[in-house]
Amino acid sequence: MRIPLHKIAHARSGDKGDASNIGLIAYDERHYKILEREVTAARVQEHFGNMVKGDVVRYELPNLGALNFLLYEALGGGGTLSLRVDAQGKTMGAGLLSMEVEAAESELQ
Amino acid sequence: MIRIANGQGFWGDWLEAPVRLVEQGPLDYLTLDYLAEITMSIVQKQKQADPNMGYARDFPPLIGRIAKMLKERQVKVIANAGGVNPIACAREVRRLAPSLKVAVVLGDDVYDKLDALLAKGHEMKSMDTGEPLTTIRDQIQSANAYIGAFPLAEALATGADVVITGRSTDTALALAPMVHEYGWKADDFDKLAAGTIAGHIIECGAQSTGGNCQAHWKTIPDFANIGYPIVEAEPDGTFAVTKHKGTGGRVSLDTVKEQLLYELGDPRNYITPDCIADFTSIQLRQEGEDRVRVTGIKGRPATTTAKLSISYLHGYKAIGSLVYSWPDALYKAQVADRIVRERLAQLGLTFDEIYTEYLGVNACHGPAAPAVEQIPEVQLRVGVRGPDKKAVDRFTRELIPLVLNGPPTATGFGDGRPPVREVVAYWPALVPKDLIQTRVEVVE
Structure with missing residues (x-):
């Protein structure tokens, strides 16, 4: 079945220069494997489309049931250069939570 | 503990x-x-x-x-x-x-030591772009390890x-x-x-x-x-x-x-x-x-390296906004944006960037934002950035006239034209750690 990420995960985002950092965290650590399988760097890139001019890199933190994404060239120059209202990418984490992922019902128990 | x-x-x-x-x-x-x-x-x-x-x-x-x-x-x-x-x-x-x-x-604080460091061959390349510090030497505002x-x-x-x-x-x-x-x-x-x-x-x-x-x-x-x-x-x-x-x-x-x-x-x-x-x-x-x-x-x-936090002047920017209401709020804002850009082009003004957002529609999440059918109002937000202060200042005069000479129902201009702000950018760089010597002083 397809479910939106916000059903199983929360997120916080911030900036590292012109890169947006998104931490994606499973509410229940048993659901980490769904995040690891479904939320690939390529899917995050596709989700944000033309907002991300550079690469998306993913890091895994299984000990926290979490993934960390760096979305390069995603903040309009970053910091003080950016003309975006969300110059520091504070809302990008929430934006990721609308992504739909595939999960078997047995995995969601 | x-x-x-x-x-x-x-x-x-x-x-x-x-x-x-x-x-x-x-x-x-x-x-x-x-x-x-x-x-x-x-x-x-x-x-x-x-x-x-x-x-x-x-x-x-x-x-x-x-x-x-x-x-x-x-x-x-x-x-x-x-x-x-x-x-x-x-x-x-x-x-x-x-x-x-x-x-x-x-x-x-290594602000006063930068030239000596450069003279000794420390390039202090930007960790973001790889460019040497000499490209922005005259614009540097501060430098700290x-x-x-x-x-x-x-x-x-x-x-x-x-x-x-x-x-x-x-x-x-x-x-x-x-x-x-x-x-x-x-x-x-x-x-x-x-x-x-x-x-x-x-x-x-x-x-x-x-x-x-x-x-x-x-x-x-x-x-x-x-x-x-x-x-x-x-x-x-x-x-x-x-x-x-x-x-x-x-x-x-x-x-x-x-x-x-x-x-x-x-x-x-x-x-x-x-x-x-x-x-x-x-x-x-x-x-x-x-x-x-x-x-x-x-x-x-x-x-074995120390990271420097260097700041430098990087031109000017200004960001202004107008609000358009239903009906056709988003379309009106899009038309207004085109008008502003056309008028800036007619004036021969160029910028490093002109950036437009529609607050209330998709400014935060872009294509990841949920689709909206009819919106009650939208805030058009246009920003420019560039090296020429006069050009940025001229831009700040191009939004408010639209209240009378553009699409209908423009409002939200109460604060007048937006301020021109200096852009100070960040330049992270590395130097050998032993060049940074700290000391402690008790202040009486």
């Missing part, structure tokens, strides 16, 4: 937070993090205008306000409030709180009640008291990494105690009286994250995890002047209400 709190996540954070931390429960060390990357350029400008300024001006009055309590309760303060003028900051603290002993850590925990611990060893630094790392503020109290050495990598991660958890103030937390945020109690974070650090490098009893907010696995991932790069390589911390080694356990135990942290030796 020692209790280390953070009462200020940035310059501009809640003024009551540090006062309440000292007032509302037991505490040994109060840390205050005032410096963001671009703050150094702001304080540098203030120092150029007045040689007695150039530091976080909120800090001395705060210490004046809580001086008596600090003495009574034996709470020490560590703050990177010194900006580019820690001595002036310390003197003002002494004036407002004469009973306190104040020590400063100097040596982070990030200082680690050991010089701060040395300052605590003088018996100071208040330690003031310039550009120390945020995490060093919390690690320093652990190094000082427990005598941790430069090669105690696991412990240094643990203290660094403790610092990372509390450096953004209430962001680890329920502030800006997405997990179950509607159930987080009493935001108005939110408690700021406290680390209870043990000599073996383990620690608990908590907050004072009776305060608002929450300390849970969710709130701590969100902060752990905040502004994180490669989790295995969190590099500070003190060590490299491995975030994949962290083990968390909810130990009680509003109490998370942190164990298992591993660290590795620090790198």
Whole structure:
């Protein structure tokens, strides 16, 4: 079945220069494997489309049931250069939570 | 066990937070993090205008306000409030709180040494773009090395009640008291990494105690009286994250995890002047209400380089907005945007960037935003950035005329034309670590 990420995960985002950092965290650590399988760097890139001019890199933190994404060239120059209202990418984490992922019902128990 | 709190996540954070931390429960060390990357350029400008300024001006009055309590309760303060003028900051603290002993850590400011460094062949290439520093030499506003925990611990060893630094790392503020109290050495990598991660958890103030937390945020109690974070650090490098009893907010696995991932790069390589911390080694356990135990942290030796935080002028920018209402709110705003761009082109004005957003539609999440059918209103937000101040200033006159000479129902122009702002950009660079020499001074 397809479910939106916000059903199983929360997120916080911030900036590292012109890169947006998104931490994606499973509410229940048993659901980490769904995040690891479904939320690939390529899917995050596709989700944000033309907002991300550079690469998306993913890091895994299984000990926290979490993934960390760096979305390069995603903040309009970053910091003080950016003309975006969300110059520091504070809302990008929430934006990721609308992504739909595939999960078997047995995995969601 | 020692209790280390953070009462200020940035310059501009809640003024009551540090006062309440000292007032509302037991505490040994109060840390205050005032410096963001671009703050150094702001304080540098203030120092150029007045040689007695150039530091976080909120800090001395705060210490004046809580001086008596600090003495009574034996709470020490560590703050990177010194900006580019820690001595002036310390003197003002002494004036407002004469009973306190104040020590400063100097040596982070390398602004006056840049030409000597360049002459010796240190290129100080941007860690972001790889360009050499010479390309922006004339535009540089400030240059500071990030200082680690050991010089701060040395300052605590003088018996100071208040330690003031310039550009120390945020995490060093919390690690320093652990190094000082427990005598941790430069090669105690696991412990240094643990203290660094403790610092990372509390450096953004209430962001680890329920502030800006997405997990179950509607159930987080009493935001108005939110408690700021406290680390209870043990000599073996383990620690608990908590907050004072009776305060608002929450300390849970969710709130701590969100902060752990905040502004994180490669989790295995969190590099500070003190060590490299491995975030994949962290083990968390909810130990009680509003109490998370942190164990298992591993660290590795620090790198041989020091990171510089350099700020430089990068032209000008202005951002203006208008609001359009139903019907066809978005279409009207799109037409208005085209008109502005056409008029700027007719004037022959060019910019590094012209950027348009539609607030209320998709400004935050772009293509990831949910589709909207009919919107009651939208805010058109247009920004320009470029090297020519006159061009940016001319742009600021191009939005308000649309109220009368563009699509109907434009409003929201009450603040007049937007200000032209100088853009100060950030240039991170590396130099060999031994070029940075710190020293501690007690200010009488």
